[in-house]
Amino acid sequence: MSVQQARENDLSHLSGDDIRKRIRAGQHAAHTAGLAPGKLQCNLAILPEAFALDFLRFCQRNPKPCPVVGVSDTGNPMLTTLGRDIDIRTDVPRYRVFNDGRLSTETTEISDYWTDDLVTVALGCSFTFENALMRAGIPVRHIEMGRNVPMFRTNIDLVPAGPFGGQMVVTMRPLLKEQIEDAKRISARYPQAHGGPIAIGNPLDIGISDLNTPDYGDPVDFQPGEIPVFWACGVTPQNVLRAARLPLCITHAPGHMLITDVAEDAETTIYQNNTN
């Protein structure tokens, strides 16, 4: 591979705006891990306005799994508070469309599904605090192993709102005892990205029977002395939305996130505040 080809394949030098342009033009339909470094990436939930108030109430009541970082106007596909020229119909690499809770299609754009009564809700994701952990020298095992993060259903009840409720899904990262206080402190700085851990130690305490068989993602290795640390996971709202069996609901495909123009360490997630 030539140097030029390598550079073309390495998209990490591109801005969020440039990446979104490529996605919009159909030139990038792959996952977004490592892209637009330093910018907030988001989980996505698009749903009819009739359910939006209850969904926002649900997220407010469950801020660790469901940190809301942006909400569109009803029917407006532009996410003006998260960046310059974000069209949610085309600017995410891969979407999943659900009808009555059943996956009906996976697609790279949703223009044909967009209607005047849809509301987009963007939710923070764990990329943000993982980057902060790695900057502090704390290892993130699934990234070291080139795997997807292991995710587990738990017995932790969510606070319900309207049709939305259920149990929390968590991610797990093995850490040494002496790394845990730093990891707690650092991740707690990012309430827009699941915040501090939900549980530390015995997986049985939160209803997880086997760390080697995650419900989603891949298992990871433990090294001697490491303890499992559990964080709230963005799969939680996805599962809650499916279980609510809305007539229509659109999410991102796992790993194929919305890339925003908001700095991932910004005090608030509102683009205007960062520029005006």
Next chain:
Amino acid sequence: MSVQQARENDLSHLSGDDIRKRIRAGQHAAHTAGLAPGKLQCNLAILPEAFALDFLRFCQRNPKPCPVVGVSDTGNPMLTTLGRDIDIRTDVPRYRVFNDGRLSTETTEISDYWTDDLVTVALGCSFTFENALMRAGIPVRHIEMGRNVPMFRTNIDLVPAGPFGGQMVVTMRPLLKEQIEDAKRISARYPQAHGGPIAIGNPLDIGISDLNTPDYGDPVDFQPGEIPVFWACGVTPQNVLRAARLPLCITHAPGHMLITDVAEDAETTIYQNNTN
């Protein structure tokens, strides 16, 4: 005054629950500053469900003046996520009722106004970070002087949503240059209570012409070398709600806040998370 009378007059030893019981019974209709130390106190907005989605969008887009810490179910007067047995119709010492943006009455309970389509939104207030500043030895001038905090209208545009928009209102506290970094760091830890400062220094930069004539509250003295530091203020959503001229809107009366059972330094403002 006997020791017993003094103790009866000093309510600061009572729990939030006990204070709310007194308020509900009509035994306390005064302000809430200093009561239930360590517990989150809230600004209050009660509005018809038809406007609630837009109001939550507005708050999400303006998180520093409008930090949402609790939202009720529609028509349910109980604020279950903020404490044990909080009935929003009776448990705030003093309310203001607005019709079409005009103050129609000030009252100590709103049972007669409650309807099945009302939604309560509780918003964080500056008591939280002021307590944290004082614990760190940073002076809060208006408290030292026994005055209300000085508040000013600014030229800082809010990010609009539906009928809600306008300009931000800020509070001002004078600080020495060497206190400012600590004050920024400490207040930024409380995103549920307006977070870090909005502006520091020249009041003209944000459209304030005279620090001695606040738009609300009382002026405070500057000591040699002190610089004005401005934080987003909970009067912002109150003004925005009035300007939107909703058919009905109910707020707390200034200083007469909702006292919750949530610890003011809790990572999230959800009561269940703190106890389950």
